[in-house]
Amino acid sequence: MGTFRNILPDEFSNFTITDKSYSLLIKGLPGTGKSSLALELIARSPNAFFISTRIDPEAIIEDASWLDEIFPEDRKYPFFMDATRSGKVSKNKSIQKMNFETIPEFVQQLFTLGSDLPHRIFVIDSWNAVIGNLSETQIHHWESAIVQRVQGKNDKIIFVVEGIKDSTLDWMVDGHAILSKRSIVSSHGISRRIRELSFPKMRGIEIYNETYLTTLAKGRMKTFPPFKYRFPAILLKSKTIPDSDEQHISSGSVDFDNLLGGGFQKGSYNLFEVSTIVGDGLDIILFPLITNHLNNKRALISILREGITFDTKKPYFDVFTGNKNWVKQSMNFERFVPGEESHRITLPETIEGLLNRIENIKDDFRKDNGQTILINIGLDVLENMYGIPALNEFMAILVSKARLEGDVVVGWLKENQEYRGGTTAATSHWKIDLINRALVLEGIIPATEYFAIESVLVKGYIDYTITPVL
Template sequence: MISNLDQELLSSGIEGLDSILRGGFPPNNAYLVKGRPGTGKTSLAMQFLLEGARRGESALYVSFSESRRELEVVAESHGWDIDSIRTVELASSISERATAGSSIFHASDVDLPQSLNTITECVERYEPTRVAVDSLTELYNMAESERHFRRALFQLKIRLEKAGVTTIFVGEQGPAVKTDAESIVHGIIELERETPHYGPQRRRLQVSKLRGREIETGFHDYKILRGGLEVYPRIRPSGQGRRIGAGERAKSGIEALDRLLGGGFDRGSTSLIVGPSGAGKSSVVIQYAVAAAKRGEKTVIYTFDEDPATITRRAENMEVPLSEHLDAGLVRVQSVDAAEMSPGQFAHLVREAVDEGGAQFIAIDSINGYMHAMPSTESLVPHLHDLLTFLGNRGVVMMLVMTLGGLFRGTEKEAMHLSYLADTVLLLRYFEQRGAVRRAITAAKHGTGNHEKLIRELTLGEGGVHIGEPIEEFSGVLEQTPVFEGSSNALNRRTRHGYAVHDDD
């Protein structure tokens, strides 16, 4: 006898759902797909049947509420050809038996036993291996009582399983899919949707029950696109933690910046680059992307706040050769609309960029925009933890840009919440000197290296990012309340990329 674990699984026709099911549906069982209207239940059932037809299997769709024409309209909107799927309509008038393609029955005039017999006869006649019954609500409405419905549903399930059929029952939230149906079926897929205060609907699903098999538990985001449901399995990091420091360090191409970080970013590490708007955070990311491209390594920058053209112009203004690496495919800048893309879909994009695109550097600019994509701010840290662990296990360098709330006196509350996830924390600040606004940079944390503890001046100009001499004459720079504590001569000191000379002193 073949055990449940040794059976060849049936693909759902949805790659992401198969991944959650760890291969697909165990055959010859009944499954319940439930959810409110508009969650994609019928589309999921149709994709299941179409996948069977694609593999040369016989598929049967039993509808209590929709006509063949209505199904064809839905199929046309998805670009599907459903000619290979037989349909049985229990919707218009009564007949003794179903005939191919367009048999018509009147569900309101047929009692429950007659409807079940009709389904059984069609299964015996057409010998399908996959069946979808839409929906259980209509069957429930024909039953005299909940006990009567449960007994009838159990009998139908047994008949279908004896015929070697794998069945999907479609049901809306309500009495028909509560305790009675849920306890009878082999597995349950729950579809949910929510409408935020702004933006499009968000959808997620979970496999809340599957007897005898391990699955990817919890909620997973999905979208309904042309072509059907696209499911984004939640990233599940392998191993106990990230592999930090495997291989040589990733350098910026700027000796002073690498020295500030104790030699550069570790492979598989995460760096949090924090500072007010305009302090040079994105420019630091560009610098690392160009340096990686010169080594033949690929970088993807996901920008939530700026148009890719703006980033390209910024690099051109600094005379940094970003464009040539964009043209060569070594750097890609992708705009992300936080209102349109769910966190699960974004994680799916990142995983594809690494596993299929070979990216070795990933940057999120900025994490503030990423936060707006989260259903709640409490979800940000666990979501990021899984994503960063996944990337770390693959040796990918991750750069997270975070903008402080104020231009000069911003709050660091969000940065404190995320800093424990980062192996390296770069702080960028403004400070004032003799009526001029300047920039400062320091490494507040570097997990595996002996980094500098100095605060240095940062300038942006020809050739990109420049790191100047230590800022020794000021205190309170990191708190953005700088106080000059040096001599007047120190204000006039010039370094190659440091302070300006004031000839009037």
């Protein structure tokens, strides 16, 4: 049986990838992704059967085209059982009709499916349609009978239930998963809908994260694990991403370039507001941006964030650029540098001095290559050193000149900073946050849905994917 790791939480892997019997309940309101989750759990197994009591299996196949990618080639029996009582007989070889009038008939047919197979997995979607108008006593009897029979044959059963009302099945099964949707109103007053998967119970399994952020992007269930800030175990030179056209510079991420409409516009100011709980997680976006800009042989002026020093970052850029001479393309301002160096400088005492220094550096860089300069600004250190009125004036002048000269300004704003003057001047404004410990990006300007950000470390350098939370 294949694996759904990196698609669903480890709790599911640890609970379901086993030769032992189990019973699982998946509950949720309509449209929360119950069927998609059940399909993702069992479709890789040659011994699985999906009994659809509500929806024509042909409609499921049409909506879940990705099933062809993971269906095992050695299936002996049809995967879908059409128990909708529609009378329709499908010509699709992966669909078999299942006719029944009573629950005893349903249960009998259920356990004759693939009777020569070991460790069968049954999904009943939905259980509501089977039990109909039975009394609570009758429902309890048949639920108990099915669970006990599954245990006795070392099979597995997944009940899909429409609704979130508590029932005796909640405590009877070994595992319990709830899918839900809710709205979040951001600090900017924008309401967005998210999907969540929670685990009230997973018998014998350690639950690492009680609730996961999920998506049904491209019609497929996917959950996002807790974000971990880390670097690849072995560092390698990063792949250079070219600019999409002459009006943009690449963000260093194909996904983010697509979201930005080609990358960062030349002459733009792009503001990233960072939640206090994200910490240095913003580096997942910053590192690829700077590395790719340098690899494209362009200049960088960077005012490092509070608490960050050039020495702590340089070893990584040495490897990611594949060239220690990258420092000749950059000038980095810090709170204090013990003796000025060609690529490091202490922040001047006044904001006017900083503006003059930046202008001189830009002139020198432009003589060398004449290309777009990336100006990376940690707004927290400037607020702390110069105060908000001076910072307002500084940003107004800097952004105005960048627009005239075609440079790109990227500012990093901590969520709890008092300074907010640059938000109205921004070409694009993004918020980086955590939802259920997953790293997310939301567009303020332009307003967008949430996007989940996931690290890609297997390449030897920092890369990431962006997935809409739909």
